Amino acid sequence: MILKTFRSLAFAAAATIAFAMPAAAQAPEGGTVVAVENTKGPIKIAFLSFQNNPFWTPVTEGAKAANDYLSKFNATVDFVDLGDELSAEAVVAGIEGALAKNYSGIVVVPIFDGTARIINEATDEGVPVFNIIAEGAAPSKRLAFIGQDATSAGKQIGEYIARKMNGNGKLGVITGYFGATQHTQRMNGALGFLKANHPDIEIVGPFENKDKAESAYSLVQDMMTANPDLSMVYVTAGGPFGAAKAVKDLGLSGKVGVVGFDHTPDNMQYLKTGEMVGLLDQAPYQQALDSSVMLYNYLVAGTEPRSKIIPVAGKLLTPEDVQ
Template sequence: MNNTVGETSLTLRDVAAAAGVSLATADRVVNGRPGVSAKTARKVHEAVERLGFRPLAAAAELARARSWRFAVMLPRGSNRFMMDIADNVRAQADWFRARRIGVEIIEVDVFDADGLAEALADLGGRFDGVAVVALDHPRIRAVIDDLVDGGMAVVTLVSDAPSSRRQHYVGIDNIAAGRTAGSLVGRFLGRQPAGGGNGKVGIVTGSAGLRDHAERRFGFGQVMAEEYPHLTLLTPLEGRDDAERNRELVRRMLSDTPDLVAIYNTGEGSVGIGDALAEAGLARTVLCVGHELTPATRRMLLDGTFAALVAQDPGHEARSMARVLHALVTGQEIVAAQERIRVQVILRDNLP
């Protein structure tokens, strides 16, 4: 059989398509780099043999034509912090273009495990890497593992799924962030008064299934139990980072808890909390600590509705995510110190 036409016209993209894997995965297998399962590597080798592909003959073409496709999967809705991350991803257009990287931002309901799992699974074979705000759920972990097994680079962003096989997490230490919030609440309120007495602390959270929120609650509870046992934590209420939901939750909280002294919000939707307090005439009376610096939380710091914010830099996270994904698909080293995201405490006195 004469394979001359096929041999001279074949590219690594043809091998990737025949094996049903990404170009990055085919490249790793053909060039003997790690990070691909035995099952996937076998499919690539079978495609190489079946097509009569000659890697050395295609090396020059590959160097000229290599490109990558990344997906960034963010929560759908009005979460200002996530919108800031998306804006910072778009601001890197020149950086991506210089490295022949195409990026697609995909918005999904990250609180819906089935919908998020379906959206993630749909990425297989279409992208070389994905950064996802992950719900810590068995279905999500299984899909992430399948994507990694298929050769895709997977990075979790802001909220982790550590028991999955994701290759890297980009975000702050959320237990430390929760402990920081606990210390702020406790120190602002002060130690138990000499005559006894205590108070209730409400917690508004996005979802029990988002690990960043769960870890923040855990860290917050540690500090409260260890250092401020006279303060009683109420059962966390889930507002799914939605301002209107949070407003209704805090309205009920205020009605049911006359001795409420503080509210800790583990996520977005702080404006709803502020609105409910203002309606009740309790703004600047009930202590509030939340997360992330946005136009709304900036205003509430300035007017005293919130005493402090525990924040992270969305620009750093977007840049780190891009660098980490690029390093993963190209086999480069990840510089840990460069990608460490710091926990920041912001008061109205040090507003940037």
């Protein structure tokens, strides 16, 4: 049932990925890219991703769907778990391992700075790298990046927060990793907008939860103890449902709202009951599936993605949307 939900959400978001699609061809369910004929022989793609919170479930399922689809074209997509602690070192080690195993190409989530060097090395060795979800600020020779503009997404959240708070009150801020470029951009996109346009909103934090729901839970409890007049919490990355659970357990449902990212089952449950008041999606299942097929097409036919940056426009859901 969870996988079906992820696929439905990914399929609904398909129109948000900007690139050309052959009119008479058939893309896999939940994706929008069609595989071309393989005249090169066996193709092996390494898909490198983390596994530290429920957000990664649709990413994993998207990679598996890509493997199922591309297996008909003499290609495999091997999912490689980078672990539950996000770091540049884990990404570097993962890419080095893929190079040692002679993979044809690599799909990776290089969320930190410090990963561009190994991406460049792989590219120079003839192994193209496709970045998804989030990448560091330093430029690299990656084939392309598919994902959300994190600063714009943060601004979108900031505008929504301002409306919900009527331009005043206390806002608690929890980010995933202070060193993650995407998390910082999401945070600064929101806070920059609020500081410039709604100076009466007081910021409490930011605090770091390392994408852990249990940490977000404890942080909200601590924030409420120190700031009983807190009216909203913004979680920039993983674990927002932990913050929502804290709101519920403190008996503050309807008084304190949580805003965050990703339409995962845990988050959606709290959106339905009202502790979460806003969730912005980034189509992770589709990103995983489409990037794998685009990389395959490049490997077998030299077909480059239409753009070096392929944007994903997220959909912001509210409790009213899911009733």
